[in-house]
Amino acid sequence: PRDVVKLACVSRSYRGVIDRGEVSMAIWKTLWERDYGWVLSDVDIGKEAVKRSNALPAFSKQFYFRFGQTYLNYVLAGQNSPERCLVGLHSNIYDITPFLHLHPGSPDTLMVHSGKDATAFFEDMGHSMGARRLAKSLCIVVDRSGDHHRCGLYPTAKTAVSPNATHHRISMFVENDRLCKSRKEQRRKRRIGTLSHIRERLEMEHLVATKKAEAIHASNSSILGDVNVHYDPIRQSWQAWYTNTSLQTVHVGDIWKLGYLNS
Numbered sequence: 001p002r003d004v005v006k007l008a009c010v011s012r013s014y015r016g017v018i019d020r021g022e023v024s025m026a027i028w029k030t031l032w033e034r035d036y037g038w039v040l041s042d043v044d045i046g047k048e049a050v051k052r053s054n055a056l057p058a059f060s061k062q063f064y065f066r067f068g069q070t071y072l073n074y075v076l077a078g079q080n081s082p083e084r085c086l087v088g089l090h091s092n093i094y095d096i097t098p099f100l101h102l103h104p105g106s107p108d109t110l111m112v113h114s115g116k117d118a119t120a121f122f123e124d125m126g127h128s129m130g131a132r133r134l135a136k137s138l139c140i141v142v143d144r145s146g147d148h149h150r151c152g153l154y155p156t157a158k159t160a161v162s163p164n165a166t167h168h169r170i171s172m173f174v175e176n177d178r179l180c181k182s183r184k185e186q187r188r189k190r191r192i193g194t195l196s197h198i199r200e201r202l203e204m205e206h207l208v209a210t211k212k213a214e215a216i217h218a219s220n221s222s223i224l225g226d227v228n229v230h231y232d233p234i235r236q237s238w239q240a241w242y243t244n245t246s247l248q249t250v251h252v253g254d255i256w257k258l259g260y261l262n263s
Contacts, residue, residue, distance in 0.1 A: 001031055001035075001064060001065075001151060004018055004027060004031070005018070005061075005195070018061065019061060024060065024061070025059045025060065026059075028059045028060055028061055028063065028064045029059035031064055031151075032057075032059060032063065032064050032067065034151075034152065034169075035068075035145075035151045035152025035153065036067055036068070036071065036152050036153055037167065038153070038155075038161075038165070038167035038169050038170060039071070039075060039141060039153050040075075041162075041165075041167065042161045042162045042165035042167055042170060043075075043141075043159065043160070043161055043162075044160070044162075045075050045076065045079055045084075045086065045093075046075050049074055049075045049077065050234065052077075052232075052251060053232055053234040053235050054235075055234050055235050056234070057233070057234045058236070062198065063233060065195055065198045066198060066202065066231070066233050067233040068145050068152070069198065069199060069202055070202065070230065070231040070233055071143075071153070071233070072088040072091060072093070072116075072117050072143075073088065073116050073117055073228075073230035073231070074230055074231065074232060074233060075093070076088055076093065076114075076115050076116055076117075076230075077115060077116070077228070077230050077239070077241050077251070078115050078241045078249040078251060079114065079115045080111045080112070080114035080115035080116075080243065080249065081111070081247075081249065082097075082100060082107065082111070083097070084097055085097045085100055085110060085111055085114045085115075086114060086115065086140075087110070087113065087114045087115075087116075087118045087122075088116060088117035088118060088119065089117075089118060089119050089122050089135065090119055091117075091143035091145070092139055092141060092142050092143055093139070093140050093141035094135055094138045094139050094140065095138055095140050095158065096110060096114065096135075096138055098138070099134070099138065111243075112225050112243075115228065115241075115249070116228050116230070122135075136175075137158075138158065139156050139158065139175075140155070140156055140158050140159045140160070141153055141154070141155065141156070141159065142154045142155075142156060142174050142175075144174065152169075153169075154169060154172055154173070154174040155169065155170060155172070155173055155174075156173055156174065156175065157173050159173075202231065205231070205238060205256075205258075206229065206231070206238075208238075208256065209229045209231075209238035209240075209255060209256050210229050212238075212255050212256055213227045213229050213240040213252070213255050214227060216240075216252075216255060217240075217242070217252075221245075222244045222245050222246075223242045223243075223244065223245075224242070224243045224244060224245050224247070225242070225243060226242070227240050227241075227242045227252075228240060228241050228242060229255070232254075235254065235257070236257065236258045237254045237255075237256060237257035237258060238254070238255055238256040238257075238258075239251070239252060239253055239254055239255060240252040240253075240255050
């Protein structure tokens with residue numbers, strides 16, 4: 001995608017081809033399917049996310065980069081039960097289900113921070129290198145979007161995929177070494193390779209969506225913990241979910257739908 005974006009800067013003609021029309025759609029569809037498609041087509045949590053979306057993606061440059069920035073909370077939403085407990089750390093996905101009852105704290109501590117990006121919580125707790133190596137062994141999806149020579153998501157040897165999966169990336173196992181870097185390195189905010197104005201727009205939208213969700217559910221006494229918001233790149237909307245006092249996951253649906261992203 002970096003080369004495609006650079007090509008759009010050469011002239012107005014190239015920019016028109018890259019940014020608009022059927023050729024643009026075909027380019028970004030091909031790149032998205034190469035870099036991200038397997039997670040939604042061949043992994044259970046991705047299939048569940050697509051089912052919740054109940055829509056078809058509108059392929060474009062905006063869609064490609066927004067997906068890369070928001071995929072983590074999109075596919076993880078609500079995955080915080082004793083039967084399946086997944087967490088996002090530094091843009092990667094970890095299946096911590098086997099570790100729930102081995103955690104020095106309690107299963108509840110892990111579950112309340114699961115089903116979403118928990119990087120800040122993980123780093124603030126100051127985990128040891130031993131804990132980081134253990135977490136590394138539980139990684140199931142690695143995001144290489146910030147690397148110089150790779151783009152998108154890759155499976156690990158721990159990734160469970162559909163028996164009939166055919167995507168070429170299914171066999172391209174990689175290891176995640178990001179958690180085993182120094183704490184100082186981990187605290188540096190990682191900037192994934194994307195367009196800065198898209199990233200800044202998403203950060204602003206996240207703040208607005210969070211306030212909307214909190215206002216809508218302020219009087220809901222059945223909520224356990226926080227209302228979690230995430231962007232659904234397929235529906236082009238911000239959605240919310242929470243855990244209720246019966247320890248059930250409740251997906252709220254659209255709290256803010258955007259309809260201008262591919263114009």
